[in-house]
Amino acid sequence: MADDSGSEPGEEVATPRQPEAEMAYGCLVSYSRRQKVIHPTRDRWLRTASDLLEDGWNMCVDVTSVDFLSYEGRRQVPADVATERFEVVASFVSYEKRERIRARVQVPADDATLDSLYSIYPGTDVLEREVYDLMGIEFVGHPDLSRILMPEHWEGHPLRKDFDTGAIPVQFKGSPASR
Amino acid sequence: MTVTENPTTNDDGADRPLASQLHLLPRRNSVLRMSEVRAAELADGDPIEGEGDQTMLVNMGPSHPSTHGVLRLMLEMDGETVRRSKPVIGYLHTGMEKTGENLTYLQGPTNVTRMDYAAPFFNELAFSLAVEELLQVEIPERATWIRMLMSELNRISSHLLFMATNGMDLGAVSMMIYGWREREQVLRFFEMVTGLRMNHNYIRPGGVAADLPDGWRDEVLALMDMLPPRLEEYDTLMTGQPIWRDRLQGVGTLTPEEAIALSATGPILRSTGVTWDLRRDMPYLAYDQVDFDVVVGSYGDCFDRYAIRLNEIRESIRIVRQIVEKMPKGDYRVQDTKVTPPPRARIDESMEALIHHFKIFTEGFKVPEGEAYVAVESPRGELGCYLVSDGSSKPYRMHFRGPSFVNLQSMSHMMADSLLADCVATISSVDPILGEVDR
Numbered sequence: 001m002a003d004d005s006g007s008e009p010g011e012e013v014a015t016p017r018q019p020e021a022e023m024a025y026g027c028l029v030s031y032s033r034r035q036k037v038i039h040p041t042r043d044r045w046l047r048t049a050s051d052l053l054e055d056g057w058n059m060c061v062d063v064t065s066v067d068f069l070s071y072e073g074r075r076q077v078p079a080d081v082a083t084e085r086f087e088v089v090a091s092f093v094s095y096e097k098r099e100r101i102r103a104r105v106q107v108p109a110d111d112a113t114l115d116s117l118y119s120i121y122p123g124t125d126v127l128e129r130e131v132y133d134l135m136g137i138e139f140v141g142h143p144d145l146s147r148i149l150m151p152e153h154w155e156g157h158p159l160r161k162d163f164d165t166g167a168i169p170v171q172f173k174g175s176p177a178s179r
Numbered sequence: 180m181t182v183t184e185n186p187t188t189n190d191d192g193a194d195r196p197l198a199s200q201l202h203l204l205p206r207r208n209s210v211l212r213m214s215e216v217r218a219a220e221l222a223d224g225d226p227i228e229g230e231g232d233q234t235m236l237v238n239m240g241p242s243h244p245s246t247h248g249v250l251r252l253m254l255e256m257d258g259e260t261v262r263r264s265k266p267v268i269g270y271l272h273t274g275m276e277k278t279g280e281n282l283t284y285l286q287g288p289t290n291v292t293r294m295d296y297a298a299p300f301f302n303e304l305a306f307s308l309a310v311e312e313l314l315q316v317e318i319p320e321r322a323t324w325i326r327m328l329m330s331e332l333n334r335i336s337s338h339l340l341f342m343a344t345n346g347m348d349l350g351a352v353s354m355m356i357y358g359w360r361e362r363e364q365v366l367r368f369f370e371m372v373t374g375l376r377m378n379h380n381y382i383r384p385g386g387v388a389a390d391l392p393d394g395w396r397d398e399v400l401a402l403m404d405m406l407p408p409r410l411e412e413y414d415t416l417m418t419g420q421p422i423w424r425d426r427l428q429g430v431g432t433l434t435p436e437e438a439i440a441l442s443a444t445g446p447i448l449r450s451t452g453v454t455w456d457l458r459r460d461m462p463y464l465a466y467d468q469v470d471f472d473v474v475v476g477s478y479g480d481c482f483d484r485y486a487i488r489l490n491e492i493r494e495s496i497r498i499v500r501q502i503v504e505k506m507p508k509g510d511y512r513v514q515d516t517k518v519t520p521p522p523r524a525r526i527d528e529s530m531e532a533l534i535h536h537f538k539i540f541t542e543g544f545k546v547p548e549g550e551a552y553v554a555v556e557s558p559r560g561e562l563g564c565y566l567v568s569d570g571s572s573k574p575y576r577m578h579f580r581g582p583s584f585v586n587l588q589s590m591s592h593m594m595a596d597s598l599l600a601d602c603v604a605t606i607s608s609v610d611p612i613l614g615e616v617d618r
Contacts, residue, residue, distance in 0.1 A: 119197070
């Protein structure tokens, strides 16, 4: 159910590297090795997820995130996708199709928020909490966006690339060494 | 923050409501949304405000014998009945994903094998398959079959561990001894092959660390002959016992819709009757060349989850027998000097081999840019590995989708309005491995 009515204007004027950019669910499509990846925009994230669910992608198996702050390689995205510092990556599975599809959403550093998928795929509850905890991306509409793996009073988000892995004083409640 | 149950957006001009799975979770209010700080402020036995004086908060764990390590449950109790609950995790969080970013691809398996410590081969396998997906290397057939052999034996040992702990949690204490005893036999074979009982670092990108030792066939067949009569004993001891059945049947039920909406995988999903097994539905390795059945339940209760695991051992035995028969000859790792270290003997005679050896163990091999998600069916469900490579010799980002971590959120739904005593059965039947939950 490729939704071609998506609001991507001026596609043809962009780099003519690929003659016709492949679209699915109103998003640009790319292939990473043998795996299909869609690139929804941040505004369309909920609509895309809803389209996926309606099209039989019945389980959202994974939500994770990448911080591209110090990335030195070439970002593997279609030419029309504007890259941002963060990327939220969600994997979906369809039991009927027996296939996987992956969605990569760009999230800017100065406004690290994204609509929560909880209302569409409730199974993302803990996965989004993990992303919030470790990467600091806020999911709008999540019922309980709190830290899940780190202690509740922890400061910072460890999986960000600017989070120092050097000697960090261990933060424990009430310990004299904590700040 | 508030939950919008039926949100609508019209950013693309379409006013149609968004599709949702939320209505599939009638017991979603059974998830306790309370911070640990707030819970700590409540003195023991204090009633929870706003709820009348009916309910109170009880902590179970983190060091409770039936919580499989360090799982803590915050239970909102109404007398003996659990109303809402929240699993509190993170006690074993050691930042393994972050650690993985600072280890080369060759060192990676040493790190990830410690995640799900009851099924270490699967972690190594998911990681190696993801690296190979990025490298686009074809591994030799024998390596594939060795990986399958070790995975299936590991599934057996992991499920035997479940049999042991499940029995112990529910009062069949002798089962604990039997389960550990049989598991130890499987671990003995692992030791023979890899040198270690656990945390093997045996499956590596490009193949496996070493070929199977002489006499492995007899050892495996002896194991496979030893196990079936023991499984019959388990049946006598537990499956048919009225006490055992009463304790498990109808306890901790989940509907198929709930299981799917909660992203549950593995025996929890299959216990509800959904036939979904990655080995069959998205075959990896050579699972399309062996014959086995996917075991499913029908009630989604603790008993189904127990019975599924017991029968999955039998299916794994079937698979292992076929693997022993079909094990091909050949290399046990790719012969690509850029990925695979040269054999020790070559280093003494070849300058090239010495250079490759030095490069691989100091710098590591470089993996082309890109990202990949690879999933395998671990004993607990879908174990996924998401890797992002920036072209260097270390993963730019390594993420593991731990099945225990995701499965844990279904626990609140299973426990809603059940007795405290049944909580133990439910925790046990989810079979969480906290090393993988917290990573």
